Amino acid sequence: MxxxxxxxxxxxxxxxxxxxxxxxxxxxxxxxxKVDKTITINAKNFEFDQKEIKLKKDDIVSITLKNSQGIHAIHIEGYDKDIKGNETVTFTADRIGKFDYVCSIFCGNGHSDMVGTIIVE
Ligand SMILES: [Cu+2]
Structure with missing residues (x-):
């Protein structure tokens, strides 16, 4: 060499x-x-069409909120995520447990009925 x-x-x-x-x-x-789950939640006065969303830990989830009636928004407790009407929020479900999501805009008499649960296992 x-x-x-x-x-x-x-x-x-x-x-x-x-x-x-x-x-x-x-x-x-x-x-x-990469998104593992794409979810669309339709909101109307006064309910979400999806009341239970099941995810696996570390799923990358993309949630869209569609307001088909009224003006609503979603706040996911425990994950501190807010989704406005006709918006999409993507996050990793990195915490195991049950997390309620609620309507975060006071929309009328049925406002407090607008709840759902995300279950991460
Ligand atoms: Cu509301």
Missing amino acids: KRWMLPVGFVFAISAIVTGCGSKEGQKAASPG
């Missing part, structure tokens, strides 16, 4: 390591775009 080949080999080794790491990072960066 000639002396000049050593640094060349070294540069090759380094670039292979850097490239290898780079592609791994690329895969990680792509994963947040």
